[in-house]
Amino acid sequence: MFYSSEASLVSNLPNINQFFSEQLQQDFLSTAHGKLFYGYAIPQQAKTAIVISSGRIESLIKYKELLWELYQNGFAVFSVDHQGQGRSYRHLKNAHKGYVNRFTDYADDFAVFIEKVVQQRWQGKQILLGHSMGSAIAYDYLSRYQHQFAGAFLSAPMFDIYTKGTPKPVAKLAAKIASLLGLGRSYAFGQRDYLPVDFAANELTSSEIRYKLFRELYAAEDDLQLGGVTYGWLNASFDFIASLVDKKVDIPLFIASAEQDTVVDNTAQFALSHRQKAQLKTYAGARHELLCERDEIRQAVLSDFYQFCAEL
Template structure:
């Protein structure tokens, strides 16, 4: 296993998977409570298509230390910025694309707002680029207060069968020892409130070429969130593809190869 040290000394699990004669580099940012190894099939598919892949576990996730903990959501965005810079130095002449799923899509989009014109394009899968239904019954002021005095207090991961329509995916998720089954109050607050404020405030400034893909019956991140983001951003090239009958993890559904093929075709048309 390879770990890289970030600017503050924190070490994250990191994978660099080169393709032969690569056409570009795709950096994958995973979602809330999961880890980068859940994207093995995505990585393998994209490598076969000629794209080198960079993957990593978010701080507090997967194989990293302080599991389930997070001081500030900006750390995720800063980590991605540092990784993008590393990739640019290693592959200076290749197009670089950032792909994020769910909370990883939010991180990717926030990176896009704060760091324009540094990558070629972005792909957002079921991104949490707005206020989630799971936050509607919570009081942000109380959550902020509690995260300040008891931020390390762990709550149960609320993800349920709405994760994916394909049989076995949810069962594998809940039995995966690298998935976070309990998450700190501080991470919940930063994700559900702090980060949603950041993306809603900055969405108009977003102008990267972007592809947004979303399952139409996603109960975790409703497709309306992607529609609103798509209608707000300033990108000259932007595409939103909605998939009938699919849930949240569309890259794990039976149609995953069709979706990945669509991603490749979109990249080719940049």
């Protein structure tokens, strides 16, 4: 397998950008609530399609390196910007506010993308690759919809939220009360519009070059930017998390857990892996964004992903 490396990333950018502009087909998909931005590319000898469900504040544009890399390895790739993310439709006048009416709305949109885009262009083996919030969306989709996925690889899945200094019961209660009081569309305490954080202070990745390129992309295209979460988003997410205990998925699952994650609560990943008999692996020294981490971590994750795909 070919692995993209930090050392060659800058020199490969022209090839990556050429792939993105020439091979990756990009368009908008109409749903009942708004338009979703998506992209796909299918190499000639592809035997497997990877469908990516990205995380909060993410866009398929952020995954240029990964999409190109998977394509080089002979995989068909499909990805969509979830509602409220990237180039897809946003709910509020202030587009920086992270908001969703019901968390299950994400998977309902995702199902439209699968039906109208993926299934129309691919009939072979399909594997779902999710990250963070996108993993939670993927799990919700798999538990509620008929599908043709052979397995799902979930990177740092958001099966619970890491609430840092705030006790979780307090965070849940605050989100519930604020939503009941009509403040669901207001920023949660401490949240604000998009503000890039210096690499030294970031909690997402220990790869300086990948972090730098991510921030440069978002600086160049304002429409990709997303700020903090609203009380409504938090309340919807906590309600969804509470429902996970009743959701079952009947295909093989691999849960990739980041040891130093301060975005999602890893405890919930272990609990769900036991309920589902899912395979779980913790990556030492890893921060939240396993697919954008430094090479030694990222390549270990992708190596396990490729093995998982081959075994299905």
